[in-house]
Amino acid sequence: MxxxxxxxxxxxxxxxxxxxxxxxxxxxxxxxxxxxxxxxxxxxxxxxxxxxxxxxxxxxxxxxxxxxxxxxxxxxxxxxxxxxxxxxxxxxxxxxxxxSQTKLLLELAPCPIIGVTGTKGKGTTATLIAELLSNAGYRVYLGGNVGQPLLSRLPEMTPADLLVLELSSFQLEDGDCSPQVAVVLTVGSDHLANFDPLSTNFHQSQAGYVDAKKNLVRFQKAEDLCVVNADDPVANSFSKFTKAQVVRYSTTTKDSDAGVNKNYLVLKMKGMMTPIIPLTEIKLRGRHNWENILAACLVAQRYEVPVQTMQKVISSFAGLPHRLEKVATVSGITFYNDSFSTTPETAIAAIRSFTEPIILIAGGSEKGADFTKLGEAISKSPVQMAILIGDMAPKIETAIRKFSPHLKIITGLTTMKQIITKAFAEVRPGSVVLLSPAAASFGLFKNYKDRGNQFKAYAQTLTPKTHSA
CATH class of the missing domain: 3.40.50.720 (NAD(P)-binding Rossmann-like Domain)
Structure with a gap:
């Protein structure tokens, strides 16, 4: 500095x-x-x-x-x-x-940096890491795509602090410095086209998108740590591009440093898999959130966070706004705001988080996505009806019809008030109304926050039903 x-x-x-x-x-x-x-x-x-x-x-x-x-x-x-x-x-x-601000932070910060990347779960994982570390007594700065910009706060940082950054492919693409701890979550497909009127950036290929993220680990040193998702072949491949110690988490195999065993999240400690928390005590829904928690625990282990602290923080952690956020329960019907879902992969993860009957609200503006896998996932899920909105409604409907020709689909609604009113009229008690768009928000809404906030506001002002639908 x-x-x-x-x-x-x-x-x-x-x-x-x-x-x-x-x-x-x-x-x-x-x-x-x-x-x-x-x-x-x-x-x-x-x-x-x-x-x-x-x-x-x-x-x-x-x-x-x-x-x-x-x-x-x-x-x-x-x-x-x-x-x-x-x-x-x-x-x-x-x-x-x-x-860029990211490059400057990586180059100039006087304290260790923990960087988190992936296609989904970055914000949740980075925030949970920060919570775990701060509850263990560290002074933690949280930034990148979550938290607040931190460059102006560099002068107050000390070597004893920790800096946690959620990092997108755009923040990493011209990087030439890696953090001391790198966390690589599931890497899918995103940012392959640009439809944001305020942006000019996009990746020209899937290979380019993945290569940009590799800068998170590419310049690490032998004393650094790299945490990767062993269940995702792309994320797991990042281990080949780092000199750091590599630790892996998995929800499907036992050959990992953190995983799931007998309804517990477990962490390898002194060669033994140690229970961290029962799955029933986790507020976050979905297997993908188990993955996020396991990744965060491996980082916490690096900084000697006690198991008791992990248990306390994880059991109370409710996640971030617009990420599978439970916003209302009316007449036995629960509304979940997953507006941050702008890709088919994130919508699939959200759908797989439920066993209850689902009314799915999906669609929005173009991001160049292929919805085939989403259509297939819906056919194997408890989705009972889909309300499709925005420019992507026809594409998503085509993907759904390929696998579920008889699923009830509603289109043509143009305001969130109409969407919520229709969903509430159709849904039965014990069901879930899930906003997980799998598409960008431009057109009907200002951004994903506006979309999610409108969903939340209308859901919370619904009048309870006087009889079963």
């Missing part, structure tokens, strides 16, 4: 997001001349403009926001901005350094 000197230098923050604003705050504190570049107007950016201008940050907004990047000494890129943009390619060729 002592060699990182930007005093008086021109630093451009590319993208005025929450993270970008935090990055600007950090570089202002170091005496840099800070510029924030964004294609949006002041009105579109909103309240962040006032904070930036008060700090003396120069705003370069509008369609020409990426012009003349060669005049800066350092570019700090938002993860949603593609490195393949011609302006960034030109800047790199001219010798301008391009970095």
């Amino acid at each position: 002592q060699n990182f000197n930007v005093f008086g230098k021109k630093v451009a923050i590319l993208g005025v997001s929450l993270e970008g604003t935090d990055s600007a705050r950090y570089f202002v504190s170091l005496g840099a001349k800070v510029f924030c570049c964004d294609r949006r107007s002041k009105a579109q950016i909103g309240d962040r403009v006032n904070e930036l201008e008060k700090q003396g940050v120069v705003l370069r907004l509008g369609s020409a926001y990426l012009h003349n990047l060669e005049e800066y000494n350092l570019l700090v890129r938002t993860p949603g901005m593609s490195l393949r943009l011609p302006e960034l390619v030109t800047a790199l060729k001219s010798g301008i350094k391009i970095t």
